[in-house]
Amino acid sequence: MRVGVLTGGGDCPGLNAVIRGIVRKGVQDYGYEFVGYRDGWRGPLEGDTTVLDIPAVRGILPRGGTILGTSRVNPAQIEGGLERIKRNLAHHMVDALICIGGEYTLGIAQRLSEEGVNIVGVPKTTDNDLNGTDFTFGFDTAVGVATEAIDRLHTTAESHHRVQVLEVMGRHAGWIAVHAGLAGGANVILIPEQKFDVEQVCRYVERRFAVNYSPIVVIADGALPVEGQLPEEDGTRDFFGRTGSYSIGEWLGKEIESRTGKETRTTVLGHTQRGGSPSAFDRYLATRFGINAVEAVHAGEWGTMVSMRAEEILRVPLAEATKEIKTVPLELYREVGVFFG
Amino acid sequence: MRVGVLTGGGDCPGLNAVIRGIVRKGVQDYGYEFVGYRDGWRGPLEGDTTVLDIPAVRGILPRGGTILGTSRVNPAQIEGGLERIKRNLAHHMVDALICIGGEYTLGIAQRLSEEGVNIVGVPKTTDNDLNGTDFTFGFDTAVGVATEAIDRLHTTAESHHRVQVLEVMGRHAGWIAVHAGLAGGANVILIPEQKFDVEQVCRYVERRFAVNYSPIVVIADGALPVEGQLPEEDGTRDFFGRTGSYSIGEWLGKEIESRTGKETRTTVLGHTQRGGSPSAFDRYLATRFGINAVEAVHAGEWGTMVSMRAEEILRVPLAEATKEIKTVPLELYREVGVFFG
Amino acid sequence: MRVGVLTGGGDCPGLNAVIRGIVRKGVQDYGYEFVGYRDGWRGPLEGDTTVLDIPAVRGILPRGGTILGTSRVNPAQIEGGLERIKRNLAHHMVDALICIGGEYTLGIAQRLSEEGVNIVGVPKTTDNDLNGTDFTFGFDTAVGVATEAIDRLHTTAESHHRVQVLEVMGRHAGWIAVHAGLAGGANVILIPEQKFDVEQVCRYVERRFAVNYSPIVVIADGALPVEGQLPEEDGTRDFFGRTGSYSIGEWLGKEIESRTGKETRTTVLGHTQRGGSPSAFDRYLATRFGINAVEAVHAGEWGTMVSMRAEEILRVPLAEATKEIKTVPLELYREVGVFFG
Amino acid sequence: MRVGVLTGGGDCPGLNAVIRGIVRKGVQDYGYEFVGYRDGWRGPLEGDTTVLDIPAVRGILPRGGTILGTSRVNPAQIEGGLERIKRNLAHHMVDALICIGGEYTLGIAQRLSEEGVNIVGVPKTTDNDLNGTDFTFGFDTAVGVATEAIDRLHTTAESHHRVQVLEVMGRHAGWIAVHAGLAGGANVILIPEQKFDVEQVCRYVERRFAVNYSPIVVIADGALPVEGQLPEEDGTRDFFGRTGSYSIGEWLGKEIESRTGKETRTTVLGHTQRGGSPSAFDRYLATRFGINAVEAVHAGEWGTMVSMRAEEILRVPLAEATKEIKTVPLELYREVGVFFG
Known part of the structure; x- marks a missing residue:
């Protein structure tokens, strides 16, 4: 099994921890090979890849940023963008793609998934405003x-x-x-x-x-x-x-x-x-997201993304990420309002 | 309404944040008066109290420890201990008692509750091993x-x-x-x-x-x-x-x-x-536990303790705290096992 | 001996550590009494004082800010300002004044010293741009x-x-x-x-x-x-x-x-x-400045300020603080220039 | 010019910052080549080297530890040890050696220097007990x-x-x-x-x-x-x-x-x-030590080590490091004694 990995959208502490979790789990337990795509969707769009093996992820757990780079390149707005991505994935003999990103990145992932690409998502938003998960990594930091x-x-x-x-x-x-x-x-x-x-x-x-x-x-x-x-x-x-x-x-x-x-x-x-080193909670959550994304690939649960409920990591439909965002309930806002006075 | 407050058991970052949340919510929204009991159950046992008003809780949010002190004094093992507590509560004209503590402290609270004392609990364990709540404050720190x-x-x-x-x-x-x-x-x-x-x-x-x-x-x-x-x-x-x-x-x-x-x-x-200043998460959780403990008092939901489920604070029976402890599931232990190698 | 203390100018981590050092040293070793003046020169100008004893300085070592408050009030620009300060010091039976501040605060101190007020200075500048001392507290933080x-x-x-x-x-x-x-x-x-x-x-x-x-x-x-x-x-x-x-x-x-x-x-x-808790170095330096300011008072070395040379705390003329500021030598700027490329 | 670099003795935050300072200064300003010796004196003793160029030092400034490794191997206690080191240095065409270490490491450096090896030292002791320098890196952390x-x-x-x-x-x-x-x-x-x-x-x-x-x-x-x-x-x-x-x-x-x-x-x-990331002060001091060690090599000042006096970096004889250690003066110990009570 050859699995592509990309990180898209804004920077977020914990991205490297997800990447490391994916690679270590995949290599050690299932013997997967990985292809790193550079700078979000630009990577598969232009066929820009990087080595992604155990030595490549050594020492990155406590580091902010993403060794894969990221960008806001949107292949859906580029003539024939999605087709080029599919061609490049085929060309690199990539069987599945793990996409780590927010609303926009996972929106593209969702469309590619509908067109038959084997995709698993990992939700990412520093703002914690994604539906379908208690928390996202980066928020705690x-x-x-x-x-x-x-x-x-x-x-x-x-x-x-x-x-x-x-x-x-x-x-x-x-x-x-x-x-x-x-x-x-x-x-x-x-x-x-x-x-x-x-x-x-x-x-x-x-x-x-x-x-x-x-x-x-x-x-x-x-x-x-x-x-x-x-x-x-x-x-x-x-x-x-x-x-x-x-x-x-x-x-x-x-x-x-x-x-x-x-x-x-x-x-x-x-x-x-x-920026900066992710908090302990974010490293824990991000690592478990990475491990469980590989489990989702192993189980062939395409079109899903990993999500957190208390101590459990679940899989929910990718579409969850792109539905309406999770806002602060007015009830909670009022509850904490005691401290305005 | 006069409400007693005590903190029992081991030290835990966030205790002061709970106390501050209780006092600010109670005074500002409901006009409650508070009585601080010193050193856990020793306070109501010996009638040792301290002033607990808005100035007393100023600036304590980021501080570790507990301004009320704590101890492992167990009134159930003292001849007539529970009776003395009830007499002292009556003597101090305390209508309700908020107990912040772990398994042992809340076990006593549970017994007093069964004997008719108006009690609300706030769970506390640095080890995070308490049933009935996703997380407890202090653990993240x-x-x-x-x-x-x-x-x-x-x-x-x-x-x-x-x-x-x-x-x-x-x-x-x-x-x-x-x-x-x-x-x-x-x-x-x-x-x-x-x-x-x-x-x-x-x-x-x-x-x-x-x-x-x-x-x-x-x-x-x-x-x-x-x-x-x-x-x-x-x-x-x-x-x-x-x-x-x-x-x-x-x-x-x-x-x-x-x-x-x-x-x-x-x-x-x-x-x-x-020790030390609680993490942002622990201060947030502890403050909300404090606010919601006052809401439980206001609602007269005696014999309950506050608990956390994702972003929601709920009330569960006090007995939850003293049931079997929450251990790490072997499934989770095995999941993270990839990193043993 | 009654000693007044004030903090002037901008906020700076370590001010509380100086105050604590002064009070503990003065009370324990020499039996001094202290008068806290509020908000820099506004305090002695308006006769606004606060209690400054051992309980008042308990727990303030790791805390930023200053329990005495600070301001940029300049008594030299107020008609009869310096005279009012001298009258108020006499009225409060203050024998000596310890002034903690930067160029402006110590400039006023220098003028009062020339007019016969018993003054000892403690230099303060987050920018570290004061002559006559290797380092000032607050800078490291x-x-x-x-x-x-x-x-x-x-x-x-x-x-x-x-x-x-x-x-x-x-x-x-x-x-x-x-x-x-x-x-x-x-x-x-x-x-x-x-x-x-x-x-x-x-x-x-x-x-x-x-x-x-x-x-x-x-x-x-x-x-x-x-x-x-x-x-x-x-x-x-x-x-x-x-x-x-x-x-x-x-x-x-x-x-x-x-x-x-x-x-x-x-x-x-x-x-x-x-803002925030001062670094270990700043707490150390500030505490030693406080201790040594009291030694300077005890020795009657009026018109001096404490200063640091390696591990030694010295006394230099107050005028040092108000001479030209200490800038980064171009040699040093060029030395670190290797990293511009 | 080919310059060998080694780090000896106990671990100390800032070692990597020194190494980075050396390499960036040497390569950019003087076109030096560097040879990294592994694990302190074991490296030149056994001829164990590693690549030490600009890419090798990228990103190591905030990281604890030493990319060169360290050990307590003492070539003076090994039959013919110093001779083997000299042969290996010659074999690697190393013109000069920068030794980063404490009393023991610099003691060997001093002996090799006396035997004609071109050596510059960088003092290192977390305990800050080295003569001839105000501070050593690692201490502040x-x-x-x-x-x-x-x-x-x-x-x-x-x-x-x-x-x-x-x-x-x-x-x-x-x-x-x-x-x-x-x-x-x-x-x-x-x-x-x-x-x-x-x-x-x-x-x-x-x-x-x-x-x-x-x-x-x-x-x-x-x-x-x-x-x-x-x-x-x-x-x-x-x-x-x-x-x-x-x-x-x-x-x-x-x-x-x-x-x-x-x-x-x-x-x-x-x-x-x-362990852990060095403090800002330690990174600053260590980087300047590295830069100035290269300046000492450039000036051919063999047998010296860099040292700090306030904001100045000086060169002192290597022997300074191995003279009696710098202890806490009883006067200072007594000064801080006020806080024992």
Whole structure:
């Protein structure tokens, strides 16, 4: 059996641990050979491969990033892209393909699967917003980085009588903001699932000062204020930071400062949340995802992806990954709301 | 409503986060008053209380330990112990008691509950061996400490051609060993659920050297060799380190060295696994346990304890905690076994 | 002996360790009483004090921030400010004042000392740019935070073929950039001591891509390009982030992206560098500064500040702190330059 | 120019950073070729070499251990050992040798240098006990690991009313114990430079309990009690843990428990102090040592080793390393003594 492996989409701590789990399990237990495809879908599209054997995965467990590289190349948008992938897989005598990625990467995987390619998926999203799995690897590491930043801002906030705004990842779902905000003891948590009223945020901030303590506001980079508060000409930048002058966190910081008169500092965590050594939990989860992806290949369960339920690793249809995303339930958001005051 | 709170049993990162969650939720949303009992069951037994209000819980979220103190005092073994507790609760006009603790602490809670005391439990075990909940707080922190230690031993192992043995917590269940061992890339993982054969461990160790790499062995402190390998006169010490000369990890290290002739170093992590700032996950889980314990009090659901299922916090009967413990399934142990080789 | 203590200027990890060192040494060895002044010079100016005894400093060693608070209030710019301070010190029966702060705080201390107030200084600057001492506390912690961020960016850079720009503290001196840049293996390090040519930076960046690796650029927030490269209307923001649209790091990131066509991400570390638990080195240094400040008071060596030379703590004239700042020697900058290529 | 490189003695965080600094500086600035010798002096003794070029050192900066391996092989104790080394160096056409190691490794280097071999040394000792340099790399990382352990023990100590003993490295000098003990807020610090009286330690411990707080005792593994307290038959184990039943820390823990009746736990940090990613300071120092070792080779300054004075890297005679070791001055030990009480 020859199995191709690729990693697509954004960087995410734990990708190397998945790759290592796949290769060690496959080689040791089933004698598989592996073909590494470089830079996500670009690899099978252009036939760009790399050696993927036991020595290649030595020592990569604690390392962030992916030895296979990644990209956002979308073969579905390229004339004849999917056909070229199928031809290249055949040319490399690849019997099955393990795709590690998020919504987009697994969406392509799903289409190839429907067209008869033997595919097993491994879900990946730092934002933890994928249906069909309790947790995804990378999320715990990102929450840890964000929580450490809140811890650090606390001491500055205490000494300086200043508002601190921290922008964390969370394009469509506020999981990182909610977990890190609760773990770090933030006073206000703003998420994409619930539009916020800048005036109300300012009132919270002032209430905190009244009880003699500096407030910390955590905001997901996909959060938005209610209609009309964000001026047209000041459109915040998108996920890739390219369209506007400010991120939503920077905008909020300026609004708080001008509306309350309180000195406000904003920190945008950015890519530091996606890099570095994965946490113990992420390495554990990623390794087990890798092992179980090979088991799915061995069982010929094409068109599935691995998923986690408590301590169990299950297989669910690939389509689960591309259905609607998993957002923070308003019930949970309200539950943690006790700490806004 | 006046609510007593106590923490019993061993130390565990996240206890303060539970206490803070309880007090902030109870005071802000329901106007409760709280009575802190000192040192586990010793507090209500001797009527030893401490102030437990909003200022008392300020800043304790990221701190290990418990501001209430803890002990292993067992009122069930003291003549009239339970009666004295009931009298003291009445004397302090306490309407309900929130007990944070493991098997023993919640066992007493269960008995008092049966005798009509209004009790809500919060499960606590660093070993993660409690039924009725996916995870308990403190476990993730301990796994993190153990994984970091394995990371550190790896580099020494690589440079020095030596066997490294790491003893981690796990009296009755090997969860920490399995999680940290997999996350850290250990070569052998030994747990209480499965007796090990020292000869087989030595063969693994030698096989690792054959592929030119130094082996790392992770052993839970409750793991034991098969019948006959542990000499009578060399009985390993118990959990509290007092009965024998060696811990099981130290014994194993000496056996490996004498049987294989390979220099072997043993590190016993001990209490460093139970202290320090809780991880982001543990703070999140502990805070939500605290909030939901207050909700259980508010709902009058006596005799229950809070528990976690994915992102949901549920209530299960207190008795769940004292039923048989949750051990590592052999299926999981075998799954991760690929990395033994 | 009654001794006042104050902390002025920006936040800095280790302030609490100094305070604790002062109080424990003073109370235990010399029976001193202490008066804590709140928020830097605002405290003695307005007579705002707080209790400062052994219980007040319990547990603060590992904590960032300052229990005394801090501010940038400048009594020299307030009509009769210095006189009011002297009156308040007399009113509180304070025999000597220990001032913990940077250039500005110690500049005021120097003037009060010249006017006969018994003053001992403790130097503080996260940027490590103070003359008269090998190191200042807080610097090692900031370098650690910046280095960890570079480590994290490396893995993203490797996976994604992108330029990463990291802006770190360093208003007038590039010590943090040089230390963290070297420790983290950055490819370009830009500091205030040497104006940089954007074109040359772009050529370095392109050269890195040519050897198949993504470049990391570390820039101190006080670094500037050579004359004419920074457009008038795009003036970068000042230290407090308020005058312009971009920080220098953000500006550089945009320039690199537009000039090289390579996707570029910028992370501004900001206040996370000043907060959080101080590193072991900073706690050690800060504690010894505190102990030795009390020895200086005991010896009546007014007008001096404590300073570090290897393992020795010395006393130097307060004026040392306010002389020209300690910048990175061009020789050292050139030495580490090997790693630019 | 062909330059050999070897690393000898115990493991130490930063060795890889030195190697990387040497190779990048040598190749980029002077076009040197390098020969890596494996496992300390065993390499040149047996002619065992490995490739050492730019790709070989890629990514090793943040990694502990040494890619060259290390050993305690002593060619001076092998018949004709030094002659064989000289022959092998000539055979490999090695013009100069950079030796990274401690007292023993540099002692051999010194002898070879006297016999005409072109040698430059880089000092290495985790214990920081080498003369002729302010600091050695690896020390800061070890102090960080020990301080984090003390932080963790504090929370357990607070909750449990127990004595905690922590044994850290320090065979002949107590630098790690003093730095980590002060940084962590230990109550008693015991070092090899000053024999301790077990009775006095017990009195300190009891005094701590009297002020309602659990004591933490830090002891260097080379510390010893005053004459007569250590029973003959209970001789503590040596540095390599092989001669006796207990380490000195374990012995002390048992003594405290039996003499005071207070429950006592001992943690022996062991090899976790020598492994793992080096701290930012150690990476900076190690990289600069590497760069400057190449400068010393370029300048033909044979028989010297690099050394650190504040921010300057100097060259001192190799013999400095093998003169008497640098111990903790009693004055410093007394200074920090304020915190014993």
